[in-house]
Amino acid sequence: MSLWFTEKQTENFGITAKINKTLHTEQTEFQKLDMVETEEFGNMLLLDDMVMTTEKDEFVYHEMVAHVPLFTHPNPEHVLVVGGGDGGVIREILKHPSVKKATLVDIDGKVIEYSKKYLPTIAGQLEDPRVDVQVGDGFMHIAKSENAYDVIMVDSTEPVGPAVNLFTKGFYAGIYKALKEDGIFVAQTDNPWFKADLIANAQRDVAEIFPITRLYTANIPTYPSGLWTFTLGSKKYDPLEVSEERFHEIETKYYTKELHKAAFALPKFVADLLK
Amino acid sequence: MSLWFTEKQTENFGITAKINKTLHTEQTEFQKLDMVETEEFGNMLLLDDMVMTTEKDEFVYHEMVAHVPLFTHPNPEHVLVVGGGDGGVIREILKHPSVKKATLVDIDGKVIEYSKKYLPTIAGQLEDPRVDVQVGDGFMHIAKSENAYDVIMVDSTEPVGPAVNLFTKGFYAGIYKALKEDGIFVAQTDNPWFKADLIANAQRDVAEIFPITRLYTANIPTYPSGLWTFTLGSKKYDPLEVSEERFHEIETKYYTKELHKAAFALPKFVADLLK
Structure with missing residues (x-):
C-alpha cells in the first residue's frame, strides 16, 4: 500500500x-x-x-526569519521567539556571536518534545545554555514584557486555533513595548497568492505602530504557493540600509547578504498589496 | 462527484x-x-x-522570460520564441515598442489552436501583425538561422519528449549562431530543488559558448517547488548592468525594474550549483 x-x-x-x-x-x-x-x-x-516544517526545506524559513533582523540590528543580545517550538529559528539565532540569550515561548510543549525526538537537526540547539525554553502563552509573555528584547521573532502557525491572537494590532503594540528602544520584530505573514488580505492587514497594523515597516519574501516549496512573506517592524534600523561590514560569515544554505536586500524587491502584485 | x-x-x-x-x-x-x-x-x-500554464499565475513566467532579456538589450527588434505555443511570451514581447517582428516556432500546432480557444487572455496577441507563427521544429529552425535575431527565448517543456534536443550544447551553439553579434538568449531551466543537475548542466554548457551567463529565478505556484529558474546567455550586454534609463513603463503584474536585478540574487544552495 x-x-x-x-x-x-x-x-x-x-x-x-x-x-x-x-x-x-x-x-x-x-x-x-x-x-x-x-x-x-x-x-x-x-x-x-x-x-x-520538513527536514529538507526547513532551512529557508528558519534562516530568513532569523538573519534578516539579526543582521539589521547592530548588536542583538537578547532575542525572543514566540512559537517556533521546533527549534529551527533558535538554531539560526545562535549563529550570531552577539546573542547572549534566546528565549523561546511556545504554547505547546508537545511540539518541542516531538521535534527534539524526530527533528534533531532542527531542534538540537534547544539544549544550548544560552537558550531559555518556556512552555506558555506568547501573547501573555509579550503583554508582561517591557523594554526587554533587541529582536522578537513570531514563528507562529496560521491565524486559526492557538495563534489567532498573534495576528492582532494589540499584539503588535505589545511587541513594540516589549522591545528595547532600537528593537526589531519580524513575523511570518503567509503567502500573497491565497492570503493577500492577511498580508495587507498585517502591514497596515504594523505600520501604525512601527516607524519602519517592510515586507520580504522567501521560497518555501512545502508552504502554499511556494512564496512566503515576512513582515518586519523596526523602531530605528532599516533592513535595506545595512552596511556591508555588518555582515559576518555564518554558515547558511539560503540566506546571503545579497539576498538580504533582494528579498525586499517584491513582485508588483505583492507590492501593490501594501499601498 | x-x-x-x-x-x-x-x-x-x-x-x-x-x-x-x-x-x-x-x-x-x-x-x-x-x-x-x-x-x-x-x-x-x-x-x-x-x-x-494557468490563467491565474501565467503572468509570472511569461513576464520573466520576456522582460529580463528585452530590457537588457538596448534595441530588440527581431525576437524568436522557440516553443511557447500558448502565446504568453509573445504577449509580453509586444509590450516593447522597439520590437518589429516576433517569430514563434512551436512544434505542436494543437497547443496553439487550443490555447487560442481556451486561453484567450494568454494567446490573444498571436494574431498581431508583428507576429509570425510557425508550426515546426525549433531545433531545425535554429540550425538554419544565422545572425538573425536580437533575442531568442526558449519556452519549452521539460527535457523529455519533443523538447529533449532543446537542452543540449549543440542547441545552445546553434542559438549563438542564430543571434546577431550582440544577441541575448534565455531558456527556462526548471527548479533547483528537484532538478539541480539540469540547472548545473545548462549553466556549464551555456557558459562554454556565451561570454556572459547568468541564472535568475521567479516564483510560480503551479510549477514544482514554486521556484523556477531561467538561464540567460548574452554576447555583449549584462542583465545586471542595465542602466536606469533603459527601463520604460510597461504594464506588468510581477516584473519590476527592482525585481529585474533582485531575481539574480540566488539562494546560496542555488548559487552553489553554478560553481
Whole structure:
C-alpha cells in the first residue's frame, strides 16, 4: 500500500507527499500534531493538518526569519521567539556571536518534545545554555514584557486555533513595548497568492505602530504557493540600509547578504498589496 | 462527484487541484494535451500530465522570460520564441515598442489552436501583425538561422519528449549562431530543488559558448517547488548592468525594474550549483 498525505492549502488546491510511515500522532491540548516520514522531504511536522516544517526545506524559513533582523540590528543580545517550538529559528539565532540569550515561548510543549525526538537537526540547539525554553502563552509573555528584547521573532502557525491572537494590532503594540528602544520584530505573514488580505492587514497594523515597516519574501516549496512573506517592524534600523561590514560569515544554505536586500524587491502584485 | 487532478512533480511529491470540467483532451502527434477548468487557477493547460500554464499565475513566467532579456538589450527588434505555443511570451514581447517582428516556432500546432480557444487572455496577441507563427521544429529552425535575431527565448517543456534536443550544447551553439553579434538568449531551466543537475548542466554548457551567463529565478505556484529558474546567455550586454534609463513603463503584474536585478540574487544552495 502506498500512503499519500494531502494538505488542502486552499479549498481547491493542495500538495501531496508520499509517506513512508507515521512516527507520532496525537491531539495535544492545543492542536492536532502529526510527525510523518516522507520520501521527498524527510521527516515532516504537521499541526492541524498543515505542514509546519520538513527536514529538507526547513532551512529557508528558519534562516530568513532569523538573519534578516539579526543582521539589521547592530548588536542583538537578547532575542525572543514566540512559537517556533521546533527549534529551527533558535538554531539560526545562535549563529550570531552577539546573542547572549534566546528565549523561546511556545504554547505547546508537545511540539518541542516531538521535534527534539524526530527533528534533531532542527531542534538540537534547544539544549544550548544560552537558550531559555518556556512552555506558555506568547501573547501573555509579550503583554508582561517591557523594554526587554533587541529582536522578537513570531514563528507562529496560521491565524486559526492557538495563534489567532498573534495576528492582532494589540499584539503588535505589545511587541513594540516589549522591545528595547532600537528593537526589531519580524513575523511570518503567509503567502500573497491565497492570503493577500492577511498580508495587507498585517502591514497596515504594523505600520501604525512601527516607524519602519517592510515586507520580504522567501521560497518555501512545502508552504502554499511556494512564496512566503515576512513582515518586519523596526523602531530605528532599516533592513535595506545595512552596511556591508555588518555582515559576518555564518554558515547558511539560503540566506546571503545579497539576498538580504533582494528579498525586499517584491513582485508588483505583492507590492501593490501594501499601498 | 469532486474531481481532482494530481501532478506528480517527483516520484514522491505533487500538487493537486480541483477540476470543474475537462475542456479538451487529445493525444497530439507529439504529446498528450489536456485543457481543464480548475477552481483555483482558472483554465489550465497540461502537456504529458504536467502543468504548462494557468490563467491565474501565467503572468509570472511569461513576464520573466520576456522582460529580463528585452530590457537588457538596448534595441530588440527581431525576437524568436522557440516553443511557447500558448502565446504568453509573445504577449509580453509586444509590450516593447522597439520590437518589429516576433517569430514563434512551436512544434505542436494543437497547443496553439487550443490555447487560442481556451486561453484567450494568454494567446490573444498571436494574431498581431508583428507576429509570425510557425508550426515546426525549433531545433531545425535554429540550425538554419544565422545572425538573425536580437533575442531568442526558449519556452519549452521539460527535457523529455519533443523538447529533449532543446537542452543540449549543440542547441545552445546553434542559438549563438542564430543571434546577431550582440544577441541575448534565455531558456527556462526548471527548479533547483528537484532538478539541480539540469540547472548545473545548462549553466556549464551555456557558459562554454556565451561570454556572459547568468541564472535568475521567479516564483510560480503551479510549477514544482514554486521556484523556477531561467538561464540567460548574452554576447555583449549584462542583465545586471542595465542602466536606469533603459527601463520604460510597461504594464506588468510581477516584473519590476527592482525585481529585474533582485531575481539574480540566488539562494546560496542555488548559487552553489553554478560553481
